[in-house]
Amino acid sequence: MAIPLSSADTIANGKAGTKAQCLKSAAEALKEGKNVLIDRCNLELEQRSEFVKLCGAQADAHAVVLDLPARLCISRSVKRTGHEGNLQGGKAAAVVNRMLQKKEPPKQSEGFSRIVFCQNETDVRNAVDSYSSLGLFDSLASGIFGQKNLDNKVQQGIMKFLKKLDTVGNVSQDTFKSECKDLSPESVKEKEDRKDKQINPLLQKPIFSDFHCNGAPTLAFPSISTSDFQFNQDKASDVIVDAVANFLSKDDKVRLILVDLSPKSNMLSLVRFKASKKNVDTKRFSTYAGDITRINTEGQLKCNVIANATNWRLKPGGGGVNAAIFGAGGKALEIATKKQAETISPGTSVVVTIPTTSPLYQREGFTHVIHVLGPNMNPQRPNCLQNDYVKGFKILHDAYNSLFENFASVIRSKNSEKEDDRVSEGEHCESVKISAVGSAENQASHVEQKIKREGSHASDRKKKCIPHVHDEEEVQKSSKTAHSTKRSWPSWSHALHELAMNPEKHKESYLEISDDYVIVNDRYPKAKRHILVIARLPGLDCLADLRCNHLPLLKKMHVVGLKWAEKFTNDDPSLVFRLGYHSAPSMRQLHLHVISQDFESSHLKNRKHWNSFNTLFFCDSVDIIKEIEANGLASMDDYEKLLSLELRCHHCKSAHPNIPRLKSHIASCKAPFPIQLQNGRLVFSSTRSSAAACDT
DNA sequence: GTTCTAGAAC
């Protein structure tokens, strides 16, 4: 490796060279494929910019900054002799001091992929060593190293120092003043610039970073939504810094790295600046400019987990980070992702264990990818928020919180596993719990607690629900299947989907709406009270589409379904409700039935109607949630056979020859509900729930 | 004769 010294000081045959000569010489050397070292003060951004420009796309620009104390710089410049530029003695002190006043530490946003600050001799030696030991194909990590959070541009008491020099170096105070003036023809402009910098903090220097990966679990993550989804970068940087600070305050052992491909990334600069203002620990949070899929081999940063800014279908391609990560992860990652989730909601994330055959595991050593979906402000992409930054902020916050919580979950689960317990390609989905996010989180976690308190595990649902009918038991044994393949939907089955996707066109139709669901009265109620909580997530048509990442949504739907059931039972304490899903619905778009158990309705006309609510065709919401938590997806019984079963009373289980006879029976049946419907599956009026519990 | 089911059509 040839490193010609293109110093402006020595370029002209040992005489002082010009900047133009230096630039010319450097450009030629780069053209020849050589590595070029510019040894120049370059204290200001403008001075450096022309050298950085030379690199273009074909060469990396690094900066090694001799960030020595002002006192030392001045002392050395005063003492030195024989300087090529004749800058020594008292004159040197004045010039150095002037220069230091204008010092603008280099930033990655200028185009440097790697910046190393040397504060002392050891740092300088290390920097020299790291460059001199590079092999032909070696490279050094991108990022900022060794920067300290001090802003002592000028030595304190310098005037006192210079006064002393007046006598020693024969430089008068006036000379100093006039020299400063002479050397600063643009001093007015500079003053304005400095003023601007005070007003615009983004032009001030970035935070200092001394980030080191000391074996702590480390997550590398891209900025979510600020690229293709066009989320305002300034606003997004606030969210990132908030979420990072919050997460780091909760867990003192983890490290986070924000990654952007471009060294000129505005996001990295914004985040660094805001993190510094917020005093975020730079040992635990850093930024990295480079390829996230090669951050370990190229950046030597020892990340365990990487995040991906994905699309709602979790599909490879598209561009940006998503394309890069799926591209680098290979088919194995694609399959593993598909197994974990088919779609993802904005503001949530999905953890995928990286298969051992994936290059991301083999080459980089990453163990997990966490796919994250943020808010979209791009009208060309689905679910555009149309500049609604109130929603946007919330969703972006949710997205980062979900990402960090899932990262914490990965660490927890890894800590509890043995190192060699890795899940190999094609095996079951990671049992990491997906965090619930958003405003219903607290309520949802209450549901979770309730489910836990009430005991039975989802995978035991079929075992504990011992059927009373032998036929049903046989149906169960013979035909438990997960209908995971996408079905085609007939023309008449899209009404709920249309409502969920375009609720603004159907304002008169719904009872309640949120970002996650819309609630309507069933058009053909099969009981006195029968409403539907319809999920609004695109691509979520039925139970077979559910994966771990839908748990927060399912819990929110359950919570709001409960709320309505409770409202109805307050109005009429005789009502009892069940909340559940049809295992094979006729209408597309996942919808939760909240239905009173009287089944007193002229719309309940046939066997199919009855059995769809009174056999295992009807899946209780609590069971679905538990089953997905346990297995990652919901298994379902053969719905066709279940729907043609005999008609049995849902209280006493007596059989009846036809619907009219059944209906007349249930109108007078006084038997309690069977034990299988207890454990949280029935919702009673609060005034009679204790009495109902005694019934059983 | 009426009641009810089940399959086709939408």
Added chain:
DNA sequence: GTTCTAGAAC
């Protein structure tokens, strides 16, 4: 999902 209706069941 519903509606319609032929035909089975009574």
